Each structure stands twice: as C-alpha cells, then as structure tokens.
Amino acid sequence: MPANHNNRVRFLNIVKVNKEQSMKKIIIAAVMFCSVLPAYAQKYMTRTGKVTFFSSTPMENIEAFNNETASVLDAANGDFVFQVPIKSFKFEKSLMQEHFNENYMESGKFPKAEYKGKIADVSKVNFAKNGTYNVTSKGKLTIHGVTKDVELPGTVTVKDNSITINSIFKVKPKDYNISIPGVVENKIAKDIEVTVNSILEKK
Numbered sequence: 001m002p003a004n005h006n007n008r009v010r011f012l013n014i015v016k017v018n019k020e021q022s023m024k025k026i027i028i029a030a031v032m033f034c035s036v037l038p039a040y041a042q043k044y045m046t047r048t049g050k051v052t053f054f055s056s057t058p059m060e061n062i063e064a065f066n067n068e069t070a071s072v073l074d075a076a077n078g079d080f081v082f083q084v085p086i087k088s089f090k091f092e093k094s095l096m097q098e099h100f101n102e103n104y105m106e107s108g109k110f111p112k113a114e115y116k117g118k119i120a121d122v123s124k125v126n127f128a129k130n131g132t133y134n135v136t137s138k139g140k141l142t143i144h145g146v147t148k149d150v151e152l153p154g155t156v157t158v159k160d161n162s163i164t165i166n167s168i169f170k171v172k173p174k175d176y177n178i179s180i181p182g183v184v185e186n187k188i189a190k191d192i193e194v195t196v197n198s199i200l201e202k203k
Helices: 003-041 094-104 182-187
Strands: 043-056 061-074 079-085 112-119 131-143 146-159 162-171 192-202
Touching: 043 079, 043 162, 061 094, 061 162, 061 192, 112 146, 131 162
Parallel strands: none
Antiparallel strands: 043 061, 043 192, 061 079, 079 112, 112 131, 131 146, 146 162, 162 192
16 A cells, blocks of 8 residues: 555544544533633622611711722622721711721721621522522621621522622620720710611622
C-alpha cells in the first residue's frame, strides 16, 4: 500500500481524535457553566436598602433614616448579610446627627454596623412564586465594635425578580457599649426600635 495513503489515514485519525477531544472539552465546559449559573442566580442584592431607628420617650422622639444599606441574600442556603454605614443616618436635627456620630456611635472609629446570619427557615420561601413569607433569621449583629448573637423576626416578600426584606427589632445601646450622657439620658429610650426595609434584586 502506498506510503502516501498510510500517511493520509494517520492524518485523518489524528483529526478525528482531536475533534472528539475538543467536543468533550466543550461539553465539560458547558456542564460546569450550567452548574455555576443557577447558584449565582440565587443571589439577591442591593446597595440602597433602608434602615431606620426610632427612640421614643415622654421628653422627645428621635428618628433617623439610612438609604445606603448594602444587603445580600443567598436564596439557596439562606445566608444573609447587611452592612449599614453609620454616617449615612439622617436626622431632622443636625445637632443630634453630630452628637450621634461623634459622641454616641463614634462613627470615625466604628464606621459601620453589620449583621451576618442565616434565614433559619428559608425552605418556607418559594422564590419562584410571588407572596409574603414569615421567617426568622439567626446570626451576629455588630454595632459600635461589639458583636452579639441575635434572633430577628421578619418577612420576605417575593415579587417577580426582586424580594423585599422587612424586620423590626429592638436594640439596647448599653449592650453595645454606647454611652449616653446623663444630661440627655431621659431623652433617649433604653430600647431603640430598628426597622429594616430593603428591596433586593435578583442577580
């Protein structure tokens, strides 16, 4: 058999093997991509979440708003994180805002509050169906450099490709080493009501 014919057969076999190997690589890459994509699609995020706090006493009511809260929820496992920049709280009275940052929260030293936890019953939430679901989140809340274990009640409202997380809970300033001067002690509540109301978009 002519040598040229043998060489041609060998060449065709090499091409065939290379094609098969290339196809296998493409299939493996596609499978890996598809396996990663659903996990990523389970994340909901925002950088404009809303947190407010309210202090009520017979002498004075104090309220502050923050619309720069960053939040991430992993719907696959319930992991939930939110970070609140302290200096972004806005007060009706500029003097109160100044005292809040410089004297009480020391925001230059402790620039953010943070919660890291998990929605314990995330399996109750059907992220593919619009509706409101009652949930409980357990985790660690850090304020003024102090971290405490907390359990927070709340709701998750699913609407199309977004969710709204709502939670109302109370914080004791003394638990987080926040000192209140005696001269204004009666103007600030022992328990501060915190409200989280954040809309997270699916990513």
